[in-house]
Amino acid sequence: MLIYLTDLSIEDKQWEDDMSLMANAVALPLIDRQVLRNLETHFIAPEIYTRDDVAARQAKLARIISNDIIPRLLKLHNDVIPDAPPVASLIEALAPSSADITGLADIVLGSDLEAAAAYVMVLRNRGLPMETLFVELLEPTARRLGEMWDKDECDFIDVTLGVARLQKLLAIFNDTHAMPALDQHRRVLMAMTPGNQHSFGVAMVERFLLAAGWDVRAELTGTADEIAAVARNSWFAVAGLTIGSERQIDSLKETIAQLRQQSRNRSIGIMVGGPIFTANPALSYEVGADATAPNAPAAVLVAQKLFDLAAAKSHA
The missing domain is CATH 3.40.50.280 (Cobalamin-binding domain)
Structure with missing residues (x-):
């Protein structure tokens, strides 16, 4: 979601369609909230999911969205150039950046799986396949969580909760979350x-x-x-x-x-x-x-x- 398109050229009509698509992706949760909560039983050991700092983490998530995500979306909206680029250049430009990886790491360290799902949906709905998102966003985000743990920037439970949410995102987008047993x-x-x-x-x-x-x-x-x-x-x-x-x-x-x-x-x-x-x-x-x-x-x-x-x- 945190992407710059200053070097891209996109037709105004196409741009309006894309922005509408992005808005819909954020506005509509991918799956029911109760299903998201039920996934906890499959993607995290029960004894891990006990924390008393939910409010602080949600405040941190709100700061990330207000200070980083929204300003970049506004910049994205303003950086419109009339000529469309080659498809290869567009895909390269839309590929997740280091800022995207850091941003998703911050979100999954919070408690809002819907926000993480919406984050991934924006990139997927811009045309990036899940394989690309795995290689260039989700797996690097998990790697980033491991690096943060190595540097004592977060504890084992933080990383475990973050990785569990990344697992859930994969299962949701790959349609295996509803698999029997x-x-x-x-x-x-x-x-x-x-x-x-x-x-x-x-x-x-x-x-x-x-x-x-x-x-x-x-x-x-x-x-x-x-x-x-x-x-x-x-x-x-x-x-x-x-x-x-x-x-x-x-x-x-x-x-x-x-x-x-x-x-x-x-x-x-x-x-x-x-x-x-x-x-x-x-x-x-x-x-x-x-x-x-x-x-x-x-x-x-x-x-x-x-x-x-x-x-x-x-x-x-």
């Missing part, structure tokens, strides 16, 4: 690649997943055969694997291949983590995984994305 399907198998001796990363991801309402099973010492056997005997939506160095790449590839061959869930999503994937995210596809995440809060959101993709395939 949703809570029974949000199960993750977390494992260390055989040969990896560093369990801290897995433990941290497990902690955030549990707080965000996932059912997690951790396998920290198993071989590739043993990890695959766990997935063969129990149903998991997602498997997460970590490695500590390049020496374990071959072991990781073997483990992923066996998971795909033997998993009870034939559409299991696989995410990987570790410093080498942070440095080179494309390597995740080379080892046979579906995605990677640079930190624990982002891993929670990636797990939700993989869950949504599998759910969409099963209902296609």
Whole structure:
């Protein structure tokens, strides 16, 4: 929503249509408020959602909207140039900026999911697909929350609540929030690649997943055969694997291949983590995984994305 279009050229009529679309997106909640409240039972552990500072957070949200969002929308309205740009330039210009990411992080740290949904709707209704919004807005926002936690700018519960709301946004926009027995399907198998001796990363991801309402099973010492056997005997939506160095790449590839061959869930999503994937995210596809995440809060959101993709395939 926080976008500048000073370099764009848009026909007046088209601009009026776009502004009307944006106004409607903000004015109309995407789903019923009661449904939003009910989603808490799926996307956050009950013991996490106890805070006594709701009023202060809502005041903070109001300040963000009045001091930042509204002035930028007014600027957006005034920066109209007569000639329309190429489509590629328009998409690039509409892509979420660092200010958008920071703004959404502030909103999800508050308590108003409707405001967060409206924020995403404005960008989606301007023509950006959910895949682009995930890669360039939602996942970076989760990553930003993790960075804020690392710098002690917010606490664990703050980050957990924020990530939970990002999960809900994904489920809402991907139409998986109404899936029957949703809570029974949000199960993750977390494992260390055989040969990896560093369990801290897995433990941290497990902690955030549990707080965000996932059912997690951790396998920290198993071989590739043993990890695959766990997935063969129990149903998991997602498997997460970590490695500590390049020496374990071959072991990781073997483990992923066996998971795909033997998993009870034939559409299991696989995410990987570790410093080498942070440095080179494309390597995740080379080892046979579906995605990677640079930190624990982002891993929670990636797990939700993989869950949504599998759910969409099963209902296609």
